[in-house]
Amino acid sequence: MKALLKRTKQLSIKLAMFLTLTAISIQPGVAAETKKIVMVISGYGQQQGEQKPGYEFDEFAKAYRVFRDNGIAVDVASPQGGKVVADKYDPGKPYNAKVLADAEAMAMLNNTLATTALNAQNYDAIFIVGGKGAMFDLPKDEALKTAIANIYQQKGTVAAVCHGPAALVDVKLSDGSYLVANKAVNSFTNQEEQLFGKKWLSKFEFMLQDKLVERGAKFQSSDMMLSHVAIDDRLITGQNPVSTVGVATALVTSLGLTPVDAEQYSEDKTMTVIAKFLSGEAEAINELASKPELYQLPLVGMYGFYYQKSAQTDLQFEHALTLMIVAQKTINNPKLDMQIAKTQHKLGKVDQAKATLNQLLITKPDFKAALDMLQTAF
Structure with a gap:
C-alpha cells in the first residue's frame, strides 16, 4: 500500500511539472x-x-522597419563608428519619417558601433546598406571583412543591397576561397552606374558588377532599377534601392x-507594375x-525616359514610349515631350511625332528644340 502511495505521489509530481512547463511554453509573454x-x-x-x-x-529605413516589425534586434555599425552622414534624402517619405521618429534608431545612427568592436558571435546575420559611399570605405575595412566571414561561417546570413555588395568583394572564407565565388549574386549593375552614377563613377576603384564576376560570382540582374533579389542559401543580395x-x-x-x-510603398508598387x-x-x-492615385506617375515617366536611353530594340523603344506617354500630362515637362517626339x-x-511637337509649341511657341x-x- 505504501509503495502504491509513493508511486502515485511521484506520478503527481511529474504531472505537475509537465503542466507547469506546458503552461510556460504557451504563455503569450514568453517568446x-x-x-x-x-x-x-x-x-x-x-x-x-x-x-x-x-x-x-531610404535603404536603411526600409530594411530597419522590416527587421523591427519582425521582432529582430538591431545594432548599427560603420568603419570608424560614431555619427555618419547619409546622402540627401526626403524626410517626408513614410519609411524615413518612421525612422526619424524612432529614438532608438536615431540614437544608433548618431553613434554607430565601430566595425572593430563587432563580435560575430553576437549576431545571426549582417545586412550591408548601399549608397555610393560603400564603394570607398567598406571594401577596405579589414574588421568588416572578418565579421562578414565569421558570421557566414558560423551559419549566419550575409545580406547586402545596391552598392552594399562592395563590402563582399574581398571577403575570403577560412579555406581561402572568396565568399561570393560560385554563388548567385547581384548588385548595382554597370548599366545602372552609367545611367545614374556618373558623378562618382570616375572615382571608383572598380566597377562593382565586374569585380563580383572577377571573384567568381554568378552574377544575375534584371532591367535597370527593377527589384531583383539573388538568394544563394545564406548569401542574399539585391540589385538596387527598389x-x-x-x-x-x-x-x-x-x-x-x-x-x-511588409508595408507596400508607392514607389515600390509603381516599379512592380x-x-x-x-x-x-x-x-x-x-x-x-x-x-494614378496609387502610383507615382512621375516615376513612370522618368523610368521611360532613362529606359529609352539604353533601348536597343524596337520593342524596348515602344515600351519606353508607352511609359513616357502615361506620365506625360502629369509631368508636363518639355524635355519629356521632346524625348517622346524623338x-x-x-x-x-x-505623324505622331509632329503632333507631339506642335502640341508642345502651343504652350511654348519659342521652344527652340x-x-x-x-x-x-x-
Missing part, C-alpha cells in the same frame, strides 16, 4: 530567443553626399522566421493609367 543582426553603413559621406558620397537613408524590402524580407526568412507582411509591363503583361499599363520619330511614327526638329527631321 523564442530574439534574433539579432547588425546593419552596416558607410561612414564616407560628407555634406549629404555633395562632397563625398555616403549611405542611402530591392531593399525584398532582401530584408529574405533575410528574415533565412533566420527561420515567418515574415509579417513597370516590371510586369516590361515582362509582357501589356494590361499592366492600364493599372497605372486607371489608378522616340516616335525613331519608330517611324512621323521643337522648332529645330520640325525643320530638320521631317
Whole structure:
C-alpha cells in the first residue's frame, strides 16, 4: 500500500511539472530567443553626399522597419563608428519619417558601433546598406571583412543591397576561397552606374558588377532599377534601392522566421507594375493609367525616359514610349515631350511625332528644340 502511495505521489509530481512547463511554453509573454543582426553603413559621406558620397537613408529605413516589425534586434555599425552622414534624402517619405521618429534608431545612427568592436558571435546575420559611399570605405575595412566571414561561417546570413555588395568583394572564407565565388549574386549593375552614377563613377576603384564576376560570382540582374533579389542559401543580395524590402524580407526568412507582411510603398508598387509591363503583361499599363492615385506617375515617366536611353530594340523603344506617354500630362515637362517626339520619330511614327511637337509649341511657341526638329527631321 505504501509503495502504491509513493508511486502515485511521484506520478503527481511529474504531472505537475509537465503542466507547469506546458503552461510556460504557451504563455503569450514568453517568446523564442530574439534574433539579432547588425546593419552596416558607410561612414564616407560628407555634406549629404555633395562632397563625398555616403549611405542611402531610404535603404536603411526600409530594411530597419522590416527587421523591427519582425521582432529582430538591431545594432548599427560603420568603419570608424560614431555619427555618419547619409546622402540627401526626403524626410517626408513614410519609411524615413518612421525612422526619424524612432529614438532608438536615431540614437544608433548618431553613434554607430565601430566595425572593430563587432563580435560575430553576437549576431545571426549582417545586412550591408548601399549608397555610393560603400564603394570607398567598406571594401577596405579589414574588421568588416572578418565579421562578414565569421558570421557566414558560423551559419549566419550575409545580406547586402545596391552598392552594399562592395563590402563582399574581398571577403575570403577560412579555406581561402572568396565568399561570393560560385554563388548567385547581384548588385548595382554597370548599366545602372552609367545611367545614374556618373558623378562618382570616375572615382571608383572598380566597377562593382565586374569585380563580383572577377571573384567568381554568378552574377544575375534584371532591367535597370527593377527589384531583383539573388538568394544563394545564406548569401542574399539585391540589385538596387527598389530591392531593399525584398532582401530584408529574405533575410528574415533565412533566420527561420515567418515574415509579417511588409508595408507596400508607392514607389515600390509603381516599379512592380513597370516590371510586369516590361515582362509582357501589356494590361499592366492600364493599372497605372486607371489608378494614378496609387502610383507615382512621375516615376513612370522618368523610368521611360532613362529606359529609352539604353533601348536597343524596337520593342524596348515602344515600351519606353508607352511609359513616357502615361506620365506625360502629369509631368508636363518639355524635355519629356521632346524625348517622346524623338522616340516616335525613331519608330517611324512621323505623324505622331509632329503632333507631339506642335502640341508642345502651343504652350511654348519659342521652344527652340521643337522648332529645330520640325525643320530638320521631317
